[in-house]
Amino acid sequence: MKPLLLALLLTHCFALSLAARAEVIMLKPDRVFDGKELHDNWIVLVSDERILYAGPEGEEPKVVVNETRVLQDQTLLPGLIEGHSHVLLHPYNETPWNDQVLKESEAERVVRAVNHARDSLLAGVTTMRDLGSEGAGYADVSVRDAINKGLVPGPRLIVAGRAIVATGSYGPKGFHEGVTVPLGAETADGFDDLIRVVRSQIGRDIDFVKVYADYRWGPGGTAAATFSVEELKTIVDTARSSGRGVAAHAATAEAMRRAVLAGVETIEHGDGATPEVLRLMKKNGVALCPTLAAGDAISQYGGWVKGVDPEPARISQKRVSFQAALKSGVDICFGGDVGVYPHGDNVRELEMMVDYGMSTVDALRAATSGNADLFHLGDTLGRVEQGLLADLISVRGNPLSNISTLREVTLVMKGGVVVTP
Secondary structure (H helix, E strand, C coil): CCHHHHHHHHHHHHHHHHHHHCCEEEEEEEEEECCCCEEECEEEEEECCEEEEEEECCCCCCCCCCEEEEEEEEEEEECEEEEEECCCCCCCCCCCHHHHHHHCCHHHHHHHHHHHHHHHHHCCEEEEEECCCCCCCCHHHHHHHHHHCCCCCCCEEEECCCCEECCCCCCCCCCCCCCCCCCCCEECCHHHHHHHHHHHHHHCCCCCEEEECEECCCHHHCCEECCCHHHHHHHHHHHHCCCCCEEEEECCHHHHHHHHHHCCCEEEECCCCCHHHHHHHHHHCCEEECCHHHHHHHHHHCCCCCCCCCCCHHHHHHHHHHHHHHHHCCCECCCCCECCCCCCCCHHHHHHHHHCCCCHHHHHHHHHHHHHHHCCCCCCCCCCCCCCECCEEEEECCCCCCHHHHHCEEEEEECCEECCC
């Protein structure tokens, strides 16, 4: 049988099998961004939890359409994939990080997390990678599972549980030596301990491991590396043996270098990247999650009036380092460290990525197909494509003309279920 004929037959069979067991929804926007490119005059058919058809109107399979939604002057695109969040945190200008870890009960934090997950979903985020519970144990695993069971609304969560830190490096700090306080992460030191802790976290059903490759524990509170290359490689190898990847918090060039050599998949923050480190990242296929919005928010919490006052040195340096990363060609992950600033304000990071020099189409790709591929989900979601999960959003206008139109969400669909009216 000829390949084209076989493809048409398979498409027809796929359409019939889905249509036979579920209603079909037709979405008719002005345009569709499929995760890579923009298309005019496309329609999308959704049956059950998956995309039945995405392509030019008039070429769709002959099926009974039970509902049609005309999305006039709107753009349909994959649900956004937030790459760096903390669902158990809320903005630091509301409650400092120390007080959240030390004074808020786990029950309170879970209640907040339920609200945070809902807010991100309504903002068009249908998948979210959570980079550590910050002192709330494995509550993020439970929130993920509750969402998957349909108990509460929220994005598909990819969770790390307790991040791994070197003894003495993480907080809360500043207490009398006789006082023991809960930490915002889990300590591990040396090869045997690192293997034990990673395996313990795997046993708690985390999706990936997060490690702090550096922290502010150098002289005068400067950032400095925490683990050797060999220690980091032990973490990576142990996680990888179970099919899990590793994300590394790293702001200094040395910590980034060590993490890349150890085989991590993403570098979080990366403020101090040098051309040499960026070349190493590019060579090894390690992506950068720059978290531009977090530093912007923290600076404003500290008194900086954005648009009025001169840019703080931290912000100017972040702009320069991000532009260097763009020039180097490393993969960019969309993830703003949401939780430091309000959940639901996820588009803030995309706006800053564009403002700092990333093309709008590349920013949209990063937030959809790019993050899907980085998180090993590319064969399931992140694109408007037949057979993939129907995680879709519609926004007023054209986000390729103005990225801020992503704030004008009119439709959120997760797994074929319409979340918004």
